[in-house]
Amino acid sequence: MPAGFEPHTPFTERTYWSLPNGLLPTAAPLTDWRRSVVVWLDGPSARDRSRAPADITMADARFVPPVVAIEAGRSARFVNRDSVLHLLEPVSGKFMAAESVGPGDTTERQFDRPGTYRVRCSEVPHMEATILVLQQGQAAEVSADGSFQFNGVPPGIYTVQVWYAGEWMFKQSVEVGGKPVVVEARLRKAQQRKE
Amino acid sequence: MWFSRVWVVLLAAVVALAFAVLLVLPRPAARQLFNAHAYKLDLVQHNAHLLLKVEAREAIDRAVALSRDPRLVETLELASTKQRPPDQLQAKALATISELLAPLQPESRPGLIILVDDQGKQVARVGPGAEKIVPGQHGIAGYPLVEAALRGLLRDDSWSVEGHLFTMAAAPLIGRAQQRYVGAVLLGQEVDDAFVRRLRQRLVSSTVPFLAATELAVFLRGRMIASTFSSPELSRLPLQFSQRRDQMLRDERSPAINIGEGATAHVVVMAPLQSEAAAHDAFYAIVGPPAARADLVPALAELQRSDFELAELLQAGGVFVALLVLGLLLLQLEGDSPLNRLLVDVRRLTRTDILRLPDRDHNGRHGEIARLINEYFDRQTKRPAAGAGASAKRAPAGAAALEGAHGGAPNDRSGDLAFDPATGGGLSPLMAASSGLPPIRELDIDRVLDEGLEDPTSPQSQDNGLSALPALDGPGVMALDGPGFMLPEETAAESGTASVLSEQFLLLSHAGALSMLQPLDLPPLPDMEPLDDKFPAPSLGPLSPQFAGPEPAPVTGSAPPPGHRPHWGQREPTGAMDPISIGPIIDPADKAHHAAPPRAAASPALATEEEGDTVMSSVPEQLARSLAREQPAATEAGHGASGGIAPPSAADAAPRASEPELERYFQQVFKEFMAVKRSCGENVDNVTFERFARKLRGNRDSLIQRYGCHDVRFTVYVKDGKAALKATPIQP
Incomplete structure (x- = not known):
């Protein structure tokens, strides 16, 4: 994460004041930015054998993780672990109808067509989740130190892509043989968060 | 006419342009006024934005003050380290908050207070949703x-919590060791009527009228949640916001818009509330008074005396004078218009300078008017004299006589118009046409020849009328028995006399005849007095010099035969003429026609119209016999007789034209005749003045001799597309 990285602040996040307290330095945000990074291995042999839905949890008035990547045909499941009702609705488009999810409830939605789908809670407007639906491949989680790992990949030629701040920021072709392959992805500074 | 139309078009264009200018011209001024008005509202909105920022900073300061309370710090330290059960910490925190808020006024107390630990878990909450949390x-x-x-940031926000709008402020709580953040305190101020009233008090000044009239309203999720005034027009603003949402989130405010009409008209600037509540369509509206109107009527109402400057009035006057001069110039140019040219030709026609309107010289409708007038005259000319005679026969004899006595215009209502000096008797064509009377060409020669009457306005005619009257049934009433006499209805009813009144006779009785019969009101004439004293000759109009006699002829009378009771109007025939055969003049080879013997005046049937002859109607047989019978009697009886005064002889009333004058007259008629023949396209090679004059002279003499008229007037006219002559006996 480059220093000074700050995504564009939409109007709904603008404030009159945002000041340091003058006593202690500003701490790191509780929400780890790495949870918003998706690393995707694209290739015919890299298909995700798991057909289980990808969970997106609503807790502490936020989606965790805020971004998930799934193959076309898989589902995303929204789990409400908050004490308040969340009303899910698409940010744009009509890929799903508005749906209320009470505390402790879940809802599931299958995505058959590749694309980028954004869901938000109309009651807590800052809550927004992104579902990346890809034709084939598998995703890897990013650890706290920023590393990621794909295991059991058959030999072949693949493409490693990294999604962050609303766009695919990194893409590299790799050939997998009998030895481990190391890919280093550097994310450039995002000038603007794409809505 | 063309210029008249141009002038009307120009005038209409000027009026329309002036009206359009009056309507359009104030609009730029109105736009300027509105823009200035909108600019004021923009300033107010900007001030409101600053005030909200100040409010947010003040809320942050209150949050900071609260975050410095050691009891709250201790509570959140315990909550972050989870050293105490959450319930106990919640109770302790609420007690501390209650103690801290106690000194504050109720309106100053925050509507929402939330304490969170270092993980964002709610430890205590005061306000909406407090009952739902699990610490x-x-x-x-x-x-x-x-x-x-x-x-560790000091920040503000706006939240929508369970239908309420809060301006939020948050401050971190720093642990007592000052090594880390142990939590945060959030203060929320509900945006309600009290909030906006307080904001308005800080925003507007009562010393500025515009600001004093400015109001505030706040909306959330499509409904108004707070305002400083009420107006039904405010309910329209959420729709306006949703329509302009993207633009407002980009520009942070809307342009000034007009809402409402009349007393509820306002100008509004909307601005979204920043932060999270903006996603819930939270916005506030600066509602100002409507902009001053600069339309025509309001602008006129605002006029003051000082607005009128002399220089501008002089300029307006100059424009008026210029337009007036332009209009007069166009009117002057219109003197050469087609209508004016037609008018000139018609005037020439009435003066007999021309015999037909030059319809080919006029275009369009004016030419059509000229052609129609010419066609009308042509039709009147084409009517056979026999038809007129038959008409006279259909009418009673007395009526016919009366018509004839009226100078050939039986339905003419004016005795002055009855005799046209230009034609020698009867109305001029144009006068006849304009009065709806038949032209003199049809009646003058026929009726005069048939009835032997002269101009009724002449003394002789009046005298004849008097002398012919057999009896009077009272002053001013004429009771005439016998066919054709005018008989008042009551008198006729009393006497039981059958009277047939022709339409023409009735018309004549209204004006012309009554004026002619005016002498009937006189008492019976006792003696033979000079008629000229009692009945002076009326003005007959300027006769041609050749017909002006040097001295009046002596008055002569005729005595009715014994036992004869002459009808009124059955007077001495003063003229009769043979038809003038023009054919022989034109075509000398037509010997048979030329050699035809003149028809005698005593002949009962003279009206045999021939090709090329002057139209002639037959002399009624009764009148012819009467003429033959009375002429000798009058000659023998001389003056005076019982029963009336004999009229003077027309032949002796005035001297006839001298020979040179007659020659000049014939030349004039000849020229006119030739001109008409040429205009009709006839061949004039064989026509000579000598033969023409000889023929006219012969006819003139014959007529004078037979009917005792003073002179004969010849009139050229067009008949069946050919030139023709008409003879008219003339009385002095």
């Missing part, structure tokens, strides 16, 4: 405000 479990760390506060 230590329900976190709100996802809120940007909470996350920022837990990072």
Whole structure:
């Protein structure tokens, strides 16, 4: 994460004041930015054998993780672990109808067509989740130190892509043989968060 | 006419342009006024933005003050380290908050207070949703405000909580060791009527009228949640916001818009509330008075005396004079218009300078008018004299006589118009046409020849009328028996006399005849007095010099035969003429026609119209016999007789034209005749003046001799597309 990285602040996040307290330095945000990074291995042999839905949890008035990547045909499941009702609705488009999810409830939605789908809670407007639906491949989680790992990949030629701040920021072709392959992805500074 | 139309078009264009200018011209001024008005509202909105920022900073300061309370710090330290059960910490925190808020006025107390630990879990909550939380479990760390506060930032926000709008402020709580953030305190001020009233008090000044009339309203999720005034027009603003949402989120305010009409008209500037509530369509509206109108009527109402400057009035007057001069110039140019040229030709026609209107010289409708007038005269000319005679026969004899006595215009209502000096008797064509009377060409020669009458306005005619009257049934009433006499209805009813009144006779009786019969009111004439004294000759109009006699002829009378009771109007025939055969003049080879013997005046049937002859109607047989019978009697009886005064002889009333004058007259008629023949396209090679004059002279002499008229007037006219002559006996 480059220093000074700050995504564009939409109007709904603008404030009159945002000041340091003058006593202690500003701490790191509780929400780890790495949870918003998706690393995707694209290739015919890299298909995700798991057909289980990808969970997106609503807790502490936020989606965790805020971004998930799934193959076309898989589902995303929204789990409400908050004490308040969340009303899910698409940010744009009509890929799903508005749906209320009470505390402790879940809802599931299958995505058959590749694309980028954004869901938000109309009651807590800052809550927004992104579902990346890809034709084939598998995703890897990013650890706290920023590393990621794909295991059991058959030999072949693949493409490693990294999604962050609303766009695919990194893409590299790799050939997998009998030895481990190391890919280093550097994310450039995002000038603007794409809505 | 063309210029008249141009002038009307120009005038209409000027009026329309002036009206359009009056309507359009104030609009730029109105736009300027509105823009200035909108600019004021923009300033007010900008001030409101600053005030909200100040309010947010003041809320942050209150949050900071609260975050410095050691009891709250201690509570959140315990909550972050989970050293105490959440319930106990909640109770302790609420007690501390209650103690801290106690000194504050109720309106100053925050509507929402939330304490969160270092993980964003709610430890204590005061306000909406407090009953739903589970301390230590329900976190709100996802809120940007909470996350920022837990990072150590002082921040503000706006939240929509259970239908209420709050302006939020958050401050971190720093542990007693000052090594880390142990939590955050969030203060929310509900945006209600009290909030906007307080904001308005700080925003507007009562010393500025515009600001004093400015109001505030706040909306959330499509409904108004607070305002400083009420107006039904405010309900329209959420729709306006939704329509302009993207633009407003980009520009942070809307342009000034007009809402409402009349007394409820306002100008509004809307601005979204920043932060999270903007996603819930939270916005506030600066509502100002309507902009001053600069339309025509309001602008006129605002005029003051000082607005009128002399120089401008002089300029307006100059424009008026210029337009007036332009209009007069166009009117002057219209003197050469087609209508004016037609008018000139018609005037020439009435003066007999021309015999036909030059219809080919006029275009369009004017030419059509000229052609129609010419066709009308042509039709009147084409009517056979026999038809007129038959008409006279259909009418009673007395009526016919009366018509004839009226100078050939039986339905003419004016005795002055009855005799046209230009034609020698009867109305001029144009006068006849304009009065709806038949032209003299049809009646003058026929009726005069048939009835032997002269101009009724002449003394002789009046005298004849008097002398012919057999009896009077009272002053001013004429009771005439016998066919054709005018008989008042009551008198006729009393006497039981059958009277047939022709339409023409009735018309004549209204004006012309009554004026002619005016002498009937006189008492019976006792003696033979000079008629000229009692009945002076009326003005007959300028006769041609050749017909002006040098001295009046002596008055002669005729005595009715014994036992004869002459009808009124059955007077001495003063003229009769043979038809003038023009054919022989034109075509000398037509010997048979030329050699035809003249028809005698005593002949009962003279009206045999021939090709090329002057139209002639037959002399009624009764009148012819009467003429033959009375002429000798009058000659023998001389003056005076019982029963009336004999009229003077027309032949002796005035001297006839001298020979040179007659020659000049014939030349004039000849020229006119030739001109008409040429205009009709006839061949004039064989026509000579000598033969023409000889023929006219012969006819003139014959007529004078037979009917005792003073002179004969010849009139050229067109008949069946050919030139023809008509002879008219003339009385002095």
